[in-house]
Amino acid sequence: MSDNHFSGRVPSSFDFLLYLQVFDLSNNNISGTLPSFFNSSNLLHVYLSRNMLQGSLEHAFQKSFELITLDLSHNHLTGSIPKWIGEFSQLSFLLLGYNNLYGSIPTQLCKLNELSFIDLSHNNFSGHILPCLRFKSSIWFILLEEYPSEYSLREPLVIASKSVSYSYSPSILYYMTGLDLSCNSLSGAIPPEIGNLNHIHVLNLSNNHLIGPIPQTLSNLSEVESLDLSNNSLNGEIPPQLVQLHSLAYFSVANNNLSGKTPEMVAQFSTFSKSSYEGNPLLCGPPLLNSCTKEVPPPPPPGPSTDEKEESSVIIDAQVFCVSFVVTYIMVLLGIAAVLYMNPxxxxxxxxxxxxxxNTCYYFVVDNLLKPFRIRVRKPLV
Structure with missing residues (x-):
């Protein structure tokens, strides 16, 4: 029943569909909260994205332990991710992006061994990135062999990859794995254990508050096609080992505090433009314009010796002093004459x-300097 104009709440009569496996009301105008009767143990795939659902996840799907797909993205859901999420042992696709969820990412997600894709982007999650997450790419092939009609995907999913959202058909989703935590308030360093997720195709940690260096272990993501670490506070150098990611088609570390030299322009990295690195003032090297090597100025041409330079400088200084003194003296005299001429x-x-x-100088000279030379005339004795 997707892609219609249904409105209102989810009818409570769905509670009587005990054997319902696929529930799809995506891309409608469904509002209200998630009903608590969504507790069928037979539910495998839930598609409720792009609606106007509100409230929390606390009382929905608590007993749907066989869930494989839970797509609640693009709604107005609030609250945190319930801890019972760790009981969904078969959960492969968890899409909760574009909501108003908050709190930390629960460690119960580390109990899930069959994860293929997690999308928690565009929420208000805080705290650190879980270092214990696990992704398994071969799950679908095993399940399809054992239960081809029960576990096969029924509907496409919209997943952001290479900074663009795509609608992936079920046949492509079998090969799609990734982690999208972008546009949240996550902090701390990127766990080196993320490098152990060597089957994922998408890793997006952009637009958070992550700090510290880029782990060298990310070079182990041999199948990654999109790696976005932009708009954080990462520092240090970009690990040169990242050039080993030969499947990489999109790469961005823009707007961080990275320094040092950019990776070599070889293999896939030769296709990335300066937009992948811009916003890092201390980063240098191609394809950026600032070079890592500073140009050394050429040596001065041979000239006179040091003694000759000192003598010539003394002569020049004396000449400059005499000229400047005479000019200043003349200017002062002319200035005084001009003032006296204009003001009577x-x-x-x-x-x-x-x-x-x-007059003062005259009398001073006469009274002091010429006094010894005066002739005293004695009066004659009578």
Whole structure:
């Protein structure tokens, strides 16, 4: 019943469909909360994406332990992921992206051994990335051989890969594995154990608050096609071992605090443009414009010896001093003359000052310097 214009709540009459295995109401206008009667032990695939569902997941699907696909993306769900999620031993596709979920990612997800794809993007999850997650790519082949009609996927799923959302048909989903935790509030470092997920095709940790270096172990993701670590606070160098990822078609570490040299432009990395690295001021090397090698200035041409340079500099300095002194003296005199010419009051005061100064100097010389040379005339004795 997908892709219609159904509205309202999910009818409670569905509770009587005891043998229901596939429930698809995706891409409608279904509202309200998830009904608590979704507890059928026969449910295998639930598709409720792109609706207007609200509320939490706490009381829904608690007894649907055989669930393989749970797609509740693009709704308005709130709350955290219930801990009973760890009881879904067959769960392979968990799509909860584009909701308002919060809290930390429950460690119970580490109990799931049959995971193929987890999408928790565009929520408000916080805390650290679980280092214990496991993905298994061969699950579908085993289940199809044993239960071809029961475990085969029935509907396509919309999954973001290479920064674009695609609708993957069931036949392609058998080979699709990945982890999308983008656009949340996750913090801490990227666990090195993520490198053990060597079967995944998509790893998107962008737009979080991750810190620390990029683990060298990511070079073990031999089948990854899309690796996005952009818009975080990662630092350090980009591991050069990443050039071993020969299946990589999309790569981005833009807008971090990375430094050092970009990976060699070989194999798949020769196809990535500067947009994969921009926003890291301390990063250098192609395809970025800033080079890692600083240009050394050429040596100066041969010239006179040091002594000759010192002598010539002394001569030049003396000449410059004399010229500047004469020019300054002339400028001061001209400035005083111009001021006295334009202001008669200052001119009279200046001349009075000069006359007074001359008289003072004259009497000083006469009274002090010429005094020993004066001839004293004695009066004659009578």
């Amino acid at each position: 009051d200052w001119r009279r005061a200046w001349f009075n000052f000069i006359e007074k100064s001359i």
